[in-house]
Amino acid sequence: MALEHAILVSLAERPGTGYEIGQQFDRSIGYFWSATHQQIYRTLKKLHTDGLVSFESVSQDGRPDKKVYTISDQGRKVLAEWAMSPTRLQPMHSDLGVKLRAAEFGDLAAIIGELKSHRDEHLAQLKVFTGFAADYYPEPDGLTGRKLHQYLVLRGGIRSEQAFVDWCDEVIAGLEGEIADL
Amino acid sequence: MALEHAILVSLAERPGTGYEIGQQFDRSIGYFWSATHQQIYRTLKKLHTDGLVSFESVSQDGRPDKKVYTISDQGRKVLAEWAMSPTRLQPMHSDLGVKLRAAEFGDLAAIIGELKSHRDEHLAQLKVFTGFAADYYPEPDGLTGRKLHQYLVLRGGIRSEQAFVDWCDEVIAGLEGEIADL
DNA sequence: CAGGACATGTAACAGGTTACATGATTAT
């Protein structure tokens, strides 16, 4: 359900094309929700059918036409209602958790290698997030409104990446101890 | 992809019916992967078609027949190969992240209420996990094999719930500060 | 001239959700 609302948030902040929204899903929005361009175009079509957005075709010379989407009053209303309605807890889905439980049937060394590579990727992401926080929100105490909300979402990204890296370290140490005992 | 493998892990540890596997998804396996009974039955059918499991129908008096599934050699092979193959990073999907970014278009007080209720539910889950760790793994240093892996997965649950609760506290404090400033 | 950015789409498939359907036993 949240894909529609993530797109509405983007359009509520400023009108844009599907392509531009897609770029945001690779950057800022991508820190808390990801989507491919196919999902975005499909969802924009549905939002238009439902009357939550309108668009204007803009012809450009030497480039394909683009559709600049704008949120409608109805769209703003739906977004506000959704923002205040209860969200269900998100069910857990941890691929690495399944892998760990499968570890006794596979090769421990290979699984440790996997964990190390995930650890490194999440550590890299963590550094991107902390760098972003330092650059854009050097004094978080005075923030309000949109800037505050963006900062708090970024804090969530930092916390979850940090927790993941720490967990990987604990698991790697535990599994390496197990190998040493053999 | 991991649903198939989560079911194979369960059957590799011991044979069981779809119903029993479903119960594990509400309990132990549910700590890192969730699935409904419809998904489980559908997937068991597919695993059988693919030759990764076999089953034996057991008739019971006064109860419907049950199918007791057993993993096949081919199934064990597929599970071991999967355990050692690379997993892609899981894309981010945070409903509450989207909500926070939508906060400026809704009602702050309602969103704070939502966050508090999520905080409480995750705190309750955290207490279940820490209680479970204390009861079943009082001395984690000596663990090896399956017990160790189960413990490490549980540690991941504890870490992620703790990180979530801490984030909620930070967000609630931030948003309440914003209300106080108005 | 190759590759990336800009710009939008169709089609097929895989995976997850929700509703409906059946039916006996056991506990409150």
Add this chain to the structure above:
DNA sequence: ATAATCATGTAACCTGTTACATGTCCTG
């Protein structure tokens, strides 16, 4: 009586993934 537990399934739908498809402009 009513609800919970045991036990399995169909069908429709929604969401996400992957592959394919088109075509220009700009940069190296």
